[in-house]
Amino acid sequence: MPYQAGNRLPGERASKIAHFEVINSPLVKKLIKSFKNPEMPEECLGLAWEPLPVTGKPLKYIFGVDGSNQTINSDKSPYSSISFVKTALIKMDSYALGKLDKENPHPFVLKQILQESVVFHSTAFPLRNVWIPETPNNYHAIREIIFESIKDDSPQMEGEIMETFKWIVYEKWSKTKKQLPFFECPHCHETVATLLYDEEMGKCHSCGGDIYVTDMLGFHLDMGEDSAPQGISTTYMIIHETLLLFTAIRNFWENRRSNLSDCLFVKDGPLSIRAQYSKLVEPIRKFLANARDEGYPIHIIGQEKSGFFFDHFQFIGKDVPPKSIFVPHDEYIKKEIQQRPLSGAEYGKDTNYGAKVFIKTHMKFFE
Ligand SMILES: [Zn+2]
Incomplete structure (x- = not known):
C-alpha cells in the first residue's frame, strides 16, 4: 500500500520501482519483444479486398435485437444462483434517427425514439440451490421455464415468439406439414421424441x-x-434474440x-447457433433460401x-482503404483465423446461417 499524500509531500505512487526492475529484466524484455510480433503472414498481404459497391438503395426499415444476462449469486450458504435474461427487439425509425446529430445524439431524444419502438422480454432461471x-x-x-418463456403471452409478446419458433421448426412457411425431427427424450433419453x-x-x-x-x-x-450451468441462460438469450428477429421477419x-426486402435485420453477435441448439439453423437456412428463390x-x-473474426479484422484491416469489403472463403477461415487443419468440416457447416464479411x-475505427 502506498503512503497517502500529506501537507508537505506528495503521495507515494504504488510500487513503481519494483515495476521498473521487472521491465528492465533481460528475460522480460525478450518476452515482451516476442509478444509484440504480429507479423502479417504473406497470405494476408494480397487479400482480395474489393471496393464497397455503391449501387443499390438504402433500406427503409431497420430492426435490431439485443440481449443481456446476469447471474446473481447469494454469498450465504447454500450459495444459490439465479440467472436473469432480458432481450429486446427495436424498430429503428430511420426518419427520426436521420434528424439526430450522428456524433452527439441528444440522449433524451434518442431515449424517446427507442421507447416508442421497443418490445422487451425477460425471464429467470434457477441455476443452483433454488427450488420450484x-x-x-x-x-x-428449467425445461418448463424455457417452454413458458418462449410461449410468453404477456401483452408485450402475446405468444408471438412461440408462433415464430413453430414457424421455423415445423417450416410453417412451406406447404408441407412436417412433424419434428426425432430428438432425445428428456425422460428416457432415447432418440424417439417427436411432435x-x-x-x-x-x-x-x-x-x-x-x-x-x-x-x-x-x-x-x-x-x-439439480443444477444447471450458466451457459443455459446465455444460450437461451441467443436463441430468444434469434426468434425475436425472425418474429419481425415472419x-x-x-x-x-x-x-x-426493404428491411434490414440486425443481430448483435454472429449469425450462428452452437452445438445441439443448431437444430434451428437448418430450417432457418431453408427459409432464407426459399425467400430468395x-x-x-x-x-x-x-x-x-x-x-x-473481430481480432483478425484489426490485423488485416489496418492498411486497407475505407469502404472496402472482403469475403473470406472456407480455406482462409480455417487456416488464418481458426488455425485448424484444412481437412476438417467446412467452417460453420451446421451452425451458421450467414457468411462472414x-x-x-x-x-476512425483503427485509429
Ligand atoms: Zn421418453
Missing part, C-alpha cells in the same frame, strides 16, 4: 413422459438433475411480403464486436 415446489427437480423446472405438426406439447412414444416443443433444442442435454412475410431476399446481418467503412 411443484416440479420434481431443477432439470424439469406432430404445429403441436406445442405431447407424449414420448416410448416412455409416455411429457414433451415440450422446446425440448427439441436440447437444453436438457446440458443440465444435471410478420413481414405473412402481412407485408412486398416490403420484406421466391423473389424476396432477406437482408440480415450479425454484427460482431469481439471474438476471433469484413467491411471497413471508415478509418
Whole structure:
C-alpha cells in the first residue's frame, strides 16, 4: 500500500520501482519483444479486398435485437444462483434517427425514439440451490421455464415468439406439414421424441413422459438433475434474440411480403447457433433460401464486436482503404483465423446461417 499524500509531500505512487526492475529484466524484455510480433503472414498481404459497391438503395426499415444476462449469486450458504435474461427487439425509425446529430445524439431524444419502438422480454432461471415446489427437480423446472418463456403471452409478446419458433421448426412457411425431427427424450433419453405438426406439447412414444416443443433444442442435454450451468441462460438469450428477429421477419412475410426486402435485420453477435441448439439453423437456412428463390431476399446481418473474426479484422484491416469489403472463403477461415487443419468440416457447416464479411467503412475505427 502506498503512503497517502500529506501537507508537505506528495503521495507515494504504488510500487513503481519494483515495476521498473521487472521491465528492465533481460528475460522480460525478450518476452515482451516476442509478444509484440504480429507479423502479417504473406497470405494476408494480397487479400482480395474489393471496393464497397455503391449501387443499390438504402433500406427503409431497420430492426435490431439485443440481449443481456446476469447471474446473481447469494454469498450465504447454500450459495444459490439465479440467472436473469432480458432481450429486446427495436424498430429503428430511420426518419427520426436521420434528424439526430450522428456524433452527439441528444440522449433524451434518442431515449424517446427507442421507447416508442421497443418490445422487451425477460425471464429467470434457477441455476443452483433454488427450488420450484411443484416440479420434481431443477432439470424439469428449467425445461418448463424455457417452454413458458418462449410461449410468453404477456401483452408485450402475446405468444408471438412461440408462433415464430413453430414457424421455423415445423417450416410453417412451406406447404408441407412436417412433424419434428426425432430428438432425445428428456425422460428416457432415447432418440424417439417427436411432435406432430404445429403441436406445442405431447407424449414420448416410448416412455409416455411429457414433451415440450422446446425440448427439441436440447437444453436438457446440458443440465444435471439439480443444477444447471450458466451457459443455459446465455444460450437461451441467443436463441430468444434469434426468434425475436425472425418474429419481425415472419410478420413481414405473412402481412407485408412486398416490403420484406426493404428491411434490414440486425443481430448483435454472429449469425450462428452452437452445438445441439443448431437444430434451428437448418430450417432457418431453408427459409432464407426459399425467400430468395421466391423473389424476396432477406437482408440480415450479425454484427460482431469481439471474438476471433473481430481480432483478425484489426490485423488485416489496418492498411486497407475505407469502404472496402472482403469475403473470406472456407480455406482462409480455417487456416488464418481458426488455425485448424484444412481437412476438417467446412467452417460453420451446421451452425451458421450467414457468411462472414469484413467491411471497413471508415478509418476512425483503427485509429
Ligand atoms: Zn421418453
